[in-house]
Amino acid sequence: MRHLLNPLDFSVEEIEALLDLASDIEKHPQKYAHVCDGKKLATLFYEPSTRTRLSFESAMLRLGGSVLGFSSADSSSAAKGESVSDTIRVISCYADICAMRHPKEGAPMVASVHSGIPVINAGDGGHQHPTQTLTDLMTIRSLKGRLDNLTVGLCGDLKFGRTVHSLINALVRYTGIRFVLISPPELRIPDYIREDVLEAKGIEYREVENLDEAMPELDILYMTRVQKERFFNEEDYIRMKDCYILDRQKMALAREDMFVLHPLPRVNEISVEVDDDPRAAYFRQVQYGVYVRMALIMTLLEVEKPC
Ligand code: NCD
Numbered sequence: 001m002r003h004l005l006n007p008l009d010f011s012v013e014e015i016e017a018l019l020d021l022a023s024d025i026e027k028h029p030q031k032y033a034h035v036c037d038g039k040k041l042a043t044l045f046y047e048p049s050t051r052t053r054l055s056f057e058s059a060m061l062r063l064g065g066s067v068l069g070f071s072s073a074d075s076s077s078a079a080k081g082e083s084v085s086d087t088i089r090v091i092s093c094y095a096d097i098c099a100m101r102h103p104k105e106g107a108p109m110v111a112s113v114h115s116g117i118p119v120i121n122a123g124d125g126g127h128q129h130p131t132q133t134l135t136d137l138m139t140i141r142s143l144k145g146r147l148d149n150l151t152v153g154l155c156g157d158l159k160f161g162r163t164v165h166s167l168i169n170a171l172v173r174y175t176g177i178r179f180v181l182i183s184p185p186e187l188r189i190p191d192y193i194r195e196d197v198l199e200a201k202g203i204e205y206r207e208v209e210n211l212d213e214a215m216p217e218l219d220i221l222y223m224t225r226v227q228k229e230r231f232f233n234e235e236d237y238i239r240m241k242d243c244y245i246l247d248r249q250k251m252a253l254a255r256e257d258m259f260v261l262h263p264l265p266r267v268n269e270i271s272v273e274v275d276d277d278p279r280a281a282y283f284r285q286v287q288y289g290v291y292v293r294m295a296l297i298m299t300l301l302e303v304e305k306p307c
Helices: 012-027 051-062 084-091 107-114 130-144 162-171 191-199 211-217 234-240 282-300
Strands: 040-045 066-070 097-102 119-124 150-155 177-182 204-208 220-223 259-261
Touching: 012 130, 012 282, 040 051, 040 084, 051 066, 051 097, 051 119, 051 130, 051 282, 084 097, 084 107, 097 107, 107 119, 119 130, 130 162, 130 220, 130 259, 130 282, 150 162, 150 211, 162 177, 162 191, 162 220, 177 211, 259 282
Parallel strands: 040 066, 040 097, 097 119, 150 177, 150 220, 177 204, 220 259
Antiparallel strands: none
């Protein structure tokens, strides 16, 4: 039985196969409408979510399966003190696969050890968010036609942003990837990513504070929200929350074939005036997220691809 806890749980070849399957689902959705008939997905969300939980549910429903679950810790037995390992043992009796989001880093990993069904990490604290990464990879591959030889700007909260950590981990496996890491000094990427991933693999990267300066060289700009819920004190959050605002003027500095991604939710970091720019890809990214999760559910449940 396989789980998805970290983007590296799948090899580059397996990710390619998964993205190919997701692209086929995008082209021929009707072919897949019953491949998971009778299967159940449990969504165990101990932290707020709109896209991730609902895109998992939408994915399973589009495959013909059904869904059950909870959307906050307060509405589950966690509020009574139940451990994640007990909860997952119970859920294993109700569902065939589960997606778990938890504020504690490593909680989905603990669950996987005690689980009788595949566990998908749907975000654990400031650590990883592998299904957002699969979504990001599908978006980049669909828009740029490749996952190698790209200059990727990551902007905003690189310290607490789990989508950034997962995306860096996944992209360093492709050749010719360069990163421009754009953040205030307080929100730079954690040392374990800088040293154990970027430095250890000899990846080209620059850490800068100025977004304008970085714009002209980027193939992809990945904007992120300052992660309010992970700050220890509100003053720091208020000081940093509007540190970057992508607007039309900044977009004018970028290439014609650059694309802007954002895992969403957006707060202030992308001005709504950018939404009409053909290079704004964040709502298309949401749609790709459904196809990728459909492909992932099929892969982990070992459902045959229909002919
Ligand atoms: C992200 C997350 O939860 O980490 N959202 C998402 O799943 N698309 C990004 C965020 O909350 O800023």
